[in-house]
Amino acid sequence: MLRIGAAFPGIGTLLLRQGWANCGLGAASGPLDVLIWPLSSCQVEGSGACPTPARSQGAGSGACPTLLMLWLCMAPGSSVSQSNCYVSLWLPTASAERVRTKTIKNCRDPVWNETFYFRIQSQVKNVLELAIFDEDIVQDDGHFIVLFDIAKIPLGETIFMKFQLNPQVRTDITSRVSWEDLDVRLGFELCVEEQDFLHKRKKVVAASLKKVLQLEEDLQDDEVPVVAFMTTGGGTRALTAMYAHLLSIQKLNVLDCISYVTGLSGTTWTMSNLYEDPDWSQKDMEASVSDARKHVIKNKFLACFSMDRLKYYVKELQQRKQEGHKICFTDLWGLIIEAMLHDGEDQHKLTDQQQALSRGQNPLPIYLVLNVKDKISNQDFREWMEFTPYEVGLLKYGAFIRAENFGSEFFMGRLMKKLPESRICFLEGIWSSVFSLNLMDAWYISFESEEFWHKWTQDRVIDIEEEPVLPTRPSTLTTRVVSPPDSLSTVFRDVLMLRPAVSEIHNFLKGCQMHNNYLENEFSRWKDCELDGHPNQLTGAADHLALVDTAFAFETSYPPLMRPERKVDLILHFNYSSGSQIAPLIKASKYFSEQGIPFPKIVPGEEEAKSPKECYIVGDKEGPETPVVLLFPLVNDTFRNYKAPGVKRSPSEMAEGEIDVANINGSYNINNLRYSEEDFDKLAKLSYYNVQNNKDLILQALRIAVERKKQHRNSLKPHTPL
Template sequence: CRELCCLEVEVAEKTKQKSSKKELSLTVKGSFEGTQDIVLGPNGVVNPSCPTEFHYIKYAEPTLDVMLPKKRRYHPWSCRYSTETGSPVVMLNSLPMGRKTTIAEVSITSRCCNCSCHQDLDMRFGFSLCSEEMAFLGKRKRYVASALKNVFHLPHDLQDQEVPVVAIITTGGGLKSMTGLYGSLLGLKKLNLLDCITYISGLSGTTWTMANLYRDAYWSQKDLDTHIGEAQKQATKCKMGCFSMDRMKYYNKQLCQRKEEGYRTSFIDLWGLMIEYLLNDGKDPHKLSEQQEALCDGQNPLPIYVSVCVRDSYSTNDFKEWVEFTPYEVGLLKYGAFVRTEHFGSEFFMGRLLKKLPESRICYLQGMWSSIFSVNLLQIWGLSHSSEDFWRRWTQDRIDEVDEDPVLPTRPHELRTRMYAPPGPLSSALRGALTDRFSVAQHHNFLKGYQLHNSYMENEHFCRWKDTVLDTRPNQLMHNPDQLGMIDAGFFINTSSAPLLRPQREVDVIIYLSYTTGSHTSALDKACKYYSEQKIPFPTISLTDEDKKNLKECYIFQDSDLPGCPIVIFLPLVNDTFQEYKAPG
C-alpha cells in the first residue's frame, strides 16, 4: 500500500551563545516540501521555533540530507581561510515510526498514514460524474422536459428516461466568438430552445461570454438584451486604457499579491488582468466556484470550460491532456482525477491537500483559457502551411521496435519492448526552438506525488484518451511534474467538444456553433479524425469540397449504427441565404 509519512525535524536551541546567524539546510528529495532552511540565530535562538515538517512517500527509500552551517578555518601555512561544510545523510525508513530520534542536536520524529484508500483523499478519482453534477442533472431535466413539451406541442409530459441531453459546443476566436455566442444564445432564447440545453462548453473567446453570463444566477430565464448591451459597450470602448500608468500599477499590485498567495505568476496572468479590463468597468471579484449559485435549481445549463495541459519540449500534437473546468470540479479527463474547483491551484501531495491557496479570480482563468501567447513556431508553421510533418520529426523522440510481432495475444496494459535513442545536440536545439512557447499558465499539479497503477492501461476509460507519446513509456507517464502547464485548447483542436463526449454524460444531441476565422470545417474535420483514432463515438463528417466552399447555415450528421454516437447539428457562422435579402423574414 502507499503510505504518506510526515517527518518532524526540530533543532535544539544552543546553550552556547553566538552573535552570528547561520543556516541549516534540510532536504528530503521527492517530498512535498523539498528543501527547508532553519536559521540558527544569535543567543541560541532557532527560527522557526516550531518543528519543520516534511511529507514524503515511504516506499521511495527517502533520505534526509542535512547541510550543516559553513565553518571557516584559518591555515597558517598558506595564510588563507577555507570553508568546510558537512552533509550527513539519514535513511528515513530506518527510523522507528512515532518515536523521537536525536541525531546530534537535531530531533527527528516520523509518522505515517495509509494513502491507498481513495475515500481518505482530498481528490476524487474515477470517471463517474460528481454527486453535485448528478443532482444538477435531475433538476435540469424538469426545465428541459417542460421546454420540449411546449416547443413540440407534445400531448403528455416526458418521463425522465425520455428527456434527451442536448449540449452546445463552440469554437474559439476572440471577440468574434464572444459576440457570436451572445447572438446564438439570443436566437435560442427567441425560439424557446434555450431551456432545452443541458450543457454549454467553451474555449478561448466563448469563455468570456460564459463567465459574464454566469454572474447572473438566472440569466437564461431573463431577457438577454441587457447582457448583450453591456458586452457591446465593453467591446467597443477604447482599449488604450489598459496600458495607462494607473493600470500598470494595478497589474503590478495584483501580480505581487498573487505571488504572495503562493501562485507562480507568468505573462498569462498579466494577460488575464488585461482581459479583465477589456470586459469590465473595474475589478472583477468573481470566482468560478461561485457559479454554483447559477445551477442550484437547475435553472441554467451547466458551463464547462476547456483547456489542454502540455509539457516542455513536446509539441501539442505529441503531448496534450484535456482539462475541464466546471463550477464543481477541475479535472484531467485522461486519468479521471478531479479536485474541487475552489481547491484548484492549491498544493497537493499524494492526493492530500497540504497547502490551501485562495481561489483564483476568474480573470486569471480567462487568461489561460484564451491565451494567444502560448503558441510555438511549430504551430505557426502549421497555420501557414498545409503540413508540419517535416518539422515534427525534429520534435519527436526516436524509438525503434525491438520485439517482433508476438505469437500470443498480449494483455492491454503490456507494452512492447522499444529502444529509445536520446536526441543529439542539433536535434535538441531544433526541438527547443520549435516547441518552446512564449508563456504558459503554471498551476500546482494536484497529482504531485501520486503514482499511477502499473496496470492503468487495462482501464477502458483511460484507453479512450490514450493519445500522447508518453503513454508508450510508463516511466515518463508516471512522473508528475510539480506544475501543470495549461494553454488554450484551440492550439490543438479549436473545439470544446472533448468533455461532452465522456460516456458518463450521455449526450444525445450536440449543437456545434462555429465562429472560427477561416475554414469552418477544419476544426470539425480534425475533431472527427481525432475521435475516430481514439475510438470515441462521433459521426462521420461527409462534406464535399463544393459544400465546404459554399457552406449552408445548418448541417446534421448522425450515425445510427454506432452505439452511443450523438447527433451533431453543425451551425457555422456564414451568411448564405440572408445575403439575398435586405432584411430577415
C-alpha cells in the same frame, strides 16, 4: 535482490533476479557497490560487502526491503566499433540521481564488473532506464535508452534475457487508477453535484421540449435527451457571435432545452460574464448583448493601459505571488481581459457560478484547456482539462479536484497547502492565452502537418519485445529502446518548442503513481499521447501543469461532451474560428474515430468549405450511440438578401447585408479586440438570423433526439412471450 547484466549496443544479455536480500550475509562481486536510498544521494562502498540499510518495519529478522542489484557487461563479439562506452542507470522511483559505470576506453567488448544496488518500493511503477553513451571530450554521444519494467521479474527467480536494439515494432501503453478517500477524486463518474444538477435540469428540459415540440404527453426522465451548446474559439468575434446565438436560441424557446454549454478561448469570456447573473437564461438576453457591445466597441488602450490600471496590475500580481501562486504572463493577460470586459474590478470566482445551477435554471458551463509538455508539440502530447463550477479535472486520468482548490499544492492526492481561490479573470487568462503556442504549434496551424519537423525533433521509440520471455502481468510495460536526437536536432527542438508564456499551475497529480494495470485498463478513451509509454514522464511526475489555449490544437470544445458518463444526445455546434468553417467538424470526426469514441463519421467534405450552408445536420443516419450534431458555420449566405426569415431586403437595406466574415485579415479577424459599432451590430444580426432561419432543422434535431431516447427506453422493456 535484482541482478542485471546487459550488453550494448548490439545484442544484450540480461541476468535478472529479485528477492529478499539478507544484507548481513550477502556479498557483491566487483570492486564497487552502490546503494541508492529513496530521496537521497548515492552511498558508495569500496568493499565488496553488501551495504546494510535500516531495517524496515514489518520485515523479518535479518531481512531488508527488496533491493535492485545490477551487474553490467558487454556481450562478447558484439558488432560495434572501438569506443569509450559507459552505461548510465536511473530508477526515478528510488532516487533523483543517476548513476553510471566507469568508462572502458577503446574497447568493443567492455566488461564493467560493477554492481549497483537500488532500494525499491513495489507499490509504485519502477521503470529502469539504462542509457548507453560513448564518452567524448566535447559532449558524450547517447546511442540508446532501454526502458525496463522491473515488475516483470518474478520474486526469487533468475532469468536471462536478450535485447535486440534495432527492432521494428512500436507500441503505446496507457493506464488508469482509482483511489478513494483522497483530496483528488479519482474516477470517471460524474461528481455528486453534477448528477444532482442534471436531475434538476432534466425537469426544466422536459417541460421546455413539451412546449417547443408540442408534445401531447410529458416526457419520462429516461426520455429526456441531453442537449449541448458547443462552441469554438475565435477571440472577440467568438464572444460577439455567441451572445447573438444564445439570444436567438432563447427567442426560439430552445435555451431551456440545453443542459451543457462548453467553451474555449474567446467564448469563455461570454460564458464567464453570463454566469455572473444566477438567472441569466431566464431573463431577456438583449440586455446582456447590449452590455457586451459597450465593452467591445470601447477604446481598449485607454481601458487597459492607463497609469492607474498599470498600478492596479502590479498590485494584483504582487498579491497573487504572496498568496503562493506561480506568476506568469497569463496572469497579466487575465487582468487585461478584466479591463477589456468590465468597468472595474471583477471579484467573481468560478465557484460563484454554482448559484446559477442550484435550481437547474441554467445549462452547466464547461471550460476547456490543454495540459502540455515543455519541448513537445501539442499534436504529440496533450491532455484535456475541464473546468466546471464544481470541479477541475484531467479527462484522461479521471482525476478531479474541487474548483476552489485549483492552484493549491497537492502531493500523492492530498491537499498540502490551500491557496486562496483565483478570481475568474485569472482563469480567463489561462483559458484564452494567445501567447502560449510555440513555433511548432504555429507551423501546424498554418499547414496542418508536422512531419518534416518531427524528423528533427522527436526521439525514436521502438518496442523491442517481440515475444514475452517473462510471465506477463497487467501492470507491466513492454521493453523499449529510445534513440535520442543528435545535437543539431536538439537545437531545433529548443527553438521550435519554446513556449514564452505558458501558464504554470501547481500540479494536483504530483506524486500520484498513475501506473497500475497499464495493459489491463486504459486511463480513459483518450489514446493520443505519445508519452504514455514513458511512465517517468507522466503528469504525476511533474511539479507544475503547463496549461494552454485549446484553440491552438483542436479548435472545438467537444472532448468534455464525449465523456460517456454525460450521455450527450444532441450537440449544437457553433463555429467561430477563422478559415474553413467545415474543417473543425472534419477534424473532430477524424480524431474521435481514431479514439474509438462514437461520433458522426459522415460529415460535410472539404468541398463544402468553398460555399458552406448556414446549417448542417449530421449523425442522424448513424447508430443510436452516435450523437446528432447540428453545425452552424459562421457564414453570410441568405442574410445578404434577407433581413429576417422570409423577409427580403429593400434596395436601400442591401448594404446592411454586406458583411465579410470569411476574410481572415478583415474586420473580424481573431486578433482584432475592438469593433466599430457597425461591425458589432452586423455580426450580431448575422448570427441571430442564421439561427432563426434554421428553426426547422433545430426542431427536427430535437425530435430525433427525443425519438431515440424513447426507442432506447422501449428496447429495455421486457418482452411478453406470445
